[in-house]
Amino acid sequence: MRTKLSEIKWHLMLTAIALILIIPIIFAISNSFKTLSDAYSNILNIIPSNPTLNNYLQVFSQLPFWRITLNTFLISAAVTVFKTVTSFLAAYAFVYFVFKGKNIIYFILISTIFIPFTVTMIPNYLTISSLGLSDSLLGVILPQLSDAIGIFLLRQSMRSIPRSLVEAVYLENVSHIRIMKDIILPLARPAVISTGIIFFINSWNEYVWPVLILKSQDHYTLSLALQTYVSQESGTEFTVVMAVSVMAMLPPLILYFIFQKYIIDTFTLSGLKG
Amino acid sequence: MLITKKQERNKRNGLLGYLLILPSFLAFAVFMFWPLLRTIYLSFFEWNMIKPYKKFVGFANYVEMFQNPQTYKIMGNTMVYILILLVLNFIAPYVLSFVLSIIIKKGHNIYKRIFFLPSVISLVVGSMLYLWILNPVSGPIAVIAKMLGQTLPVWSKSEGLVLVVLSLITSWKVFGYNFIVTLAGVSGVSKEAVEAARLDNVPMWRIFMDIVFPMSSATGIYVFIITIVQGLQYVFTPIKVITQGGPNFASSNMIYNSYQEAFTYFRTGSSSAFSIVTMVLFTILLVLEFKFVEKGVYYEN
Numbered sequence: 001m002r003t004k005l006s007e008i009k010w011h012l013m014l015t016a017i018a019l020i021l022i023i024p025i026i027f028a029i030s031n032s033f034k035t036l037s038d039a040y041s042n043i044l045n046i047i048p049s050n051p052t053l054n055n056y057l058q059v060f061s062q063l064p065f066w067r068i069t070l071n072t073f074l075i076s077a078a079v080t081v082f083k084t085v086t087s088f089l090a091a092y093a094f095v096y097f098v099f100k101g102k103n104i105i106y107f108i109l110i111s112t113i114f115i116p117f118t119v120t121m122i123p124n125y126l127t128i129s130s131l132g133l134s135d136s137l138l139g140v141i142l143p144q145l146s147d148a149i150g151i152f153l154l155r156q157s158m159r160s161i162p163r164s165l166v167e168a169v170y171l172e173n174v175s176h177i178r179i180m181k182d183i184i185l186p187l188a189r190p191a192v193i194s195t196g197i198i199f200f201i202n203s204w205n206e207y208v209w210p211v212l213i214l215k216s217q218d219h220y221t222l223s224l225a226l227q228t229y230v231s232q233e234s235g236t237e238f239t240v241v242m243a244v245s246v247m248a249m250l251p252p253l254i255l256y257f258i259f260q261k262y263i264i265d266t267f268t269l270s271g272l273k274g
Numbered sequence: 275m276l277i278t279k280k281q282e283r284n285k286r287n288g289l290l291g292y293l294l295i296l297p298s299f300l301a302f303a304v305f306m307f308w309p310l311l312r313t314i315y316l317s318f319f320e321w322n323m324i325k326p327y328k329k330f331v332g333f334a335n336y337v338e339m340f341q342n343p344q345t346y347k348i349m350g351n352t353m354v355y356i357l358i359l360l361v362l363n364f365i366a367p368y369v370l371s372f373v374l375s376i377i378i379k380k381g382h383n384i385y386k387r388i389f390f391l392p393s394v395i396s397l398v399v400g401s402m403l404y405l406w407i408l409n410p411v412s413g414p415i416a417v418i419a420k421m422l423g424q425t426l427p428v429w430s431k432s433e434g435l436v437l438v439v440l441s442l443i444t445s446w447k448v449f450g451y452n453f454i455v456t457l458a459g460v461s462g463v464s465k466e467a468v469e470a471a472r473l474d475n476v477p478m479w480r481i482f483m484d485i486v487f488p489m490s491s492a493t494g495i496y497v498f499i500i501t502i503v504q505g506l507q508y509v510f511t512p513i514k515v516i517t518q519g520g521p522n523f524a525s526s527n528m529i530y531n532s533y534q535e536a537f538t539y540f541r542t543g544s545s546s547a548f549s550i551v552t553m554v555l556f557t558i559l560l561v562l563e564f565k566f567v568e569k570g571v572y573y574e575n
Binding site: 099142238255 | 300316323377390407413454503510511537550
């Protein structure tokens with residue numbers, strides 16, 4: 001009986017934490033459909049008293065919103081494709097090849113996870129400027145062609161594929177391209193998909209690097225567009241800010257709801273050493 | 275016959291191995307290793323990114339950095355950020371993982387899924403949401419406080435409090451990831467040892483400290499370090515969006531300060547020196563981790 005009671009207490013506590021984490025999202029969605037006066041006078045109501053799409057329409061009139069969404073998508077898609085391909089190839093080499101310095105190279109690449117971005121930002125900014133790529137999508141994409149965490153995650157998943165299987169096929173003189181395509185890719189698919197989704201979501205949410213590179217509104221990503229609303233903090237556009245927030249978080253949330261299990265399993269893997 | 279064939283293939287194998295790594299290696303060389311060297315180089319010069327000449331100043335940027343009282347304020351802030359982030363994103367997930375896997379044993383998946391939800395949302399969005407949720411005049415928390423006869427402080431302008439709020443916003447995003455990783459580590463701890471201790475009526479906190487914590491320490495150390503290294507970089511976003519390091523540098527940390535030196539004041543030298551010192555501190559952490567690992571922390575996998 002005593003244990004039961006303490007179990008309930010813990011469940012209450014966990015539920016409270018869950019609520020604290022979820023409420024900001026509900027708050028944003030609910031207020032994005034309120035009129036401004038409704039939002040100010042009934043801020044605690046979850047259901048808008050006279051729901052409106054006006055805030056969303058206003059966003060489109062204030063910003064080149066389609067363009068900004070397209071920019072965000074193009075950057076995220078390009079970064080995802082590049083990172084996934086380069087990480088996959090490197091992970092394959094680290095698992096199935098024998099060559100000099102392999103472990104040292106792997107160690108050096110993985111250590112970069114712990115290098116703070118401030119160490120590379122000035123030189124990278126100068127490089128991108130000297131290539132004439134500042135204020136361009138390409139300038140945002142270029143420094144993100146590979147990813148240490150991606151290499152780590154894909155290497156982990158490839159290591160769980162039985163080696164004997166790959167070696168047997170290899171001795172049959174099957175080319176590496178075919179081994180990758182016909183054996184590794186199908187078997188590592190969950191990890192490849194979720195690593196790709198993680199890349200996409202992270203790139204979609206990225207702020208630090210785009211804020212340095214992108215200057216004109218036509219080249220903005222959603223994070224930068226959203227940030228321009230801070231200065232209106234004291235102003236009247238609160239419900240519009242919520243509408244932009246909802247639109248910025250919607251794609252990652254949808255991806256998360258579809259691929260929840262994959263994503264959580266892969267992230268769990270990232271904490272287990274190999 | 276088969277063996278020579280294998281040996282012959284292995285020789286080519288080596289070259290192809292390098293070739294497969296090459297794309298990643300090039301990307302890292304151009305945008306990680308080369309910049310790292312350049313930042314070290316820049317830390318010995320006075321420059322503003324525009325002037326054609328860089329003026330060599332030796333260690334002056336480092337000396338100035340350690341003579342500037344503001345540096346110590348920023349390092350102090352950084353320590354406060356680290357402490358709050360560790361409590362919320364290292365200790366709390368550890369305790370909750372223990373509770374979930376040893377005491378109540380139910381609901382892993384549902385809690386995991388909900389806790390992880392904010393981790394996929396950008397911190398710019400998070401900052402904007404909390405800016406309004408915690409708005410001291412018209413936000414929902416302020417309204418509730420008013421009903422109780424209280425008023426909220428203007429947290430974004432209050433030294434001390436601003437660090438707490440920005441850490442909370444960051445934790446909103448970081449907590450879920452740390453939780454699922456810690457839970458995986460704690461779930462890997464041998465159930466027999468725990469059950470035996472429970473039958474002997476060992477108090478729960480002793481089971482946690484003496485059995486679960488040591489036996490999941492590999493994951494624990496990873497989460498500890500990632501909380502500091504990633505956490506301090508994540509805090510950058512709310513700082514930049516909400517306070518720009520203010521009021522009077524009260525919310526700046528080492529990461530934000532490097533950024534501000536470089537892109538607000540255009541002092542590449544002192545920015546670079548600050549970045550290098552930050553990196554050295556992170557490296558010391560990592561070396562400590564490997565030391566611990568060598569001493570034989572318990573690997574659950």
